[in-house]
Amino acid sequence: MRLIFYIFLISQLLNFLGVFAEKVKEDLYGSNSVKWEKVEENKSKSLKKIIWKSYKNDEFYFGNEKQQQGSITNRTNSSKEERISESLKNLGSSITEIEPYLPLNNFLEKGNFQTSVRWKSSFEGGASGGTGQQIPSFIFDYGISDSSLITINFSEADDKLYNKINGQKVDYHWQNYAFSFKKKILNNNENSFVISIVPTLEYWRHASGSKDSKSIYNQKDSLESRDRFDNLIGSLSLPISKKLNDNFTALIVPGVIFLPEKLGSKGIGKNAYGNNFYIGSGIVLDIAKDFNFLASYTSPLGPGNNYFDKDLNYSRKPIYSIGLGWDVNSKIGIEGKITNSFGASPSTGLLTIPSDNKPLYSANISYKPHGEDTYLNPLNERDKLISNGGITVNNALIPRFGTSQIKFNYDSKGNLFSSYGYSLSNIFKLELINIGSFNEVNISGNKNSNLYSTYLDDSNLNFRLGGKLLIFSPQKNDLYWVSLRSSVGRNNDTNQGYLFSEFINTFRVNNWLTLNVSPKYFFSGVESFGGIGFSSYINLFDNLMLIPEINTSFKNDSDMNSTLALRYSFTPEKSLDLYYSNAVGVQDIGQFLKDKDYRLGIKLNFLL
The missing domain is CATH 2.40.160.40 (monomeric porin ompg)
Structure with missing residues (x-):
């Protein structure tokens, strides 16, 4: 627990030093300095064929760019375009x-x-x-x-x-x-x-x-x-x-x-x-x-x-x-x-x-599948690596329209969870399946006993349905990512349910560090309370990432749990997480509560 807490603090200190260094560099060289370089003129190529390298040939972007160019070149058909634009407006409202x-x-x-x-x-x-x-x-x-x-x-x-x-x-x-x-x-x-x-x-x-x-x-x-x-x-x-x-x-x-x-x-x-x-x-x-x-x-x-x-x-x-x-x-x-x-x-x-x-x-x-989607600039390679979220602290990113997100989780105490989500839009993901069971939960005394007996009993099988909405994003020129996620569901054994919501904030600090702050709220007929989760994504190498996480609840008998994960990315869309945690589990309520013992776990992440 202390080790993970110290890693988290060190990551924040490194973040501060990184920002400070960037500021010093900016002051030394000037934020508005111009770097001149010679550009060879090629008159045989028209200006409209210039492609800026910063987009790294992302097909998703250029597909939208072609649509934009097409709409410009066809302005002579203004009456037809006005009808299409008006129909999309009416469809959306x-x-x-x-x-x-x-x-x-x-x-x-x-x-x-x-x-x-x-x-x-x-x-x-x-x-x-x-x-x-x-x-x-x-x-x-x-x-x-x-x-x-x-x-x-x-x-x-x-x-x-x-x-x-x-x-x-x-x-x-x-x-x-x-x-x-x-x-x-x-x-x-x-x-x-x-x-x-x-x-x-x-x-x-x-x-x-x-x-x-x-x-x-x-x-x-x-x-x-x-x-x-x-x-x-x-x-x-x-x-x-x-x-x-x-x-x-x-x-x-x-x-x-x-x-x-x-x-x-x-x-x-x-x-x-x-x-x-x-x-x-x-x-x-x-x-x-x-x-x-x-x-x-x-x-x-x-x-x-x-x-x-x-x-x-x-x-x-x-x-x-x-x-x-x-x-x-x-x-x-x-x-x-x-x-x-x-x-x-x-x-x-x-x-x-x-x-x-x-x-x-x-x-x-x-x-409305026929509606016009919100356009987002494509993610860079570093941000693609964090698109699958964390273990017990989520991030605010959403896979682009038409992407399926699949996760499997198993740990040394027998917890088993799986989820399937589908991006209906660039800014909204529907969580169609989030199912699993908590196993061998070990608590001391009567702390949170009502919650454990209602949702984490020996025969529990928890079904969840939810959605995640992207509100702000650097992909549309905002400073950082902000998403709202909510889910509902119940324990099949006790037939009791709860509402879980989180307001997720994700900050890209520099090329190797990303921070997440996620206020959370749990609402049920047994008890209701809030909490907060903190996490960092620390890039050790291009395909290896360290993820320290902490969660705590705001109540008199609050728990604080911690997780330390190591993620290996086979590709930006496929990754494997190995983690050590004393959180009860990775599914919603399990993120809030603390187990007496630590557990080793594995999590598979896929974007399809």
């Missing part, structure tokens, strides 16, 4: 809905599509514990024409009810498949309303109860059992919008949802939601370039309901949402909202969280 039951009169171009991942959750876990009652959803939009859109929606919730029913925790499962068709029925122009019609057909599978809890649909006896129902449900809405100016759009949506009002044979009267007419309103305000403000308020009119409490009393509650949207570029869009809408489909979006009416947070990300 289009929002197709405020909420699933409040569709906007925006469409994708014919043949274009977008995919979205949305995550709704309560701020607390309620009776079931964990990070909250969660309902993730996956959406696919496809433009049939410039005025018609189809949407396929899948969502699922499998937590227990938020509140206990008659003093008992009750299992509740919800799975939804939805198909929507949106068609513009009134042509758009600046002086008229825009009206569309949106019918939806859905398959709704939901269940309540188990062998240890009574179903909420059983009101006749005390038998503990599971009731499951499969229903076809639907909705119909008529979004009416008016663009009041270039930055402000107002929306009114009358609609109706069709849900069953009685389920099973053991209900007394109506024991489900029933059909509901509703009237919704919303606004979209462009507050800055690529940023917009979204808000809505919807009133269910009956005759059915959209809420029930812990005593199984049904009634109607207004539904609200308020949030911000950011088009990071024409490919990637991000939204964050506060809402009391729990359902994630057009027919269930009016429903509150089962057994309560709580504010929820909603995090959404959309991907």
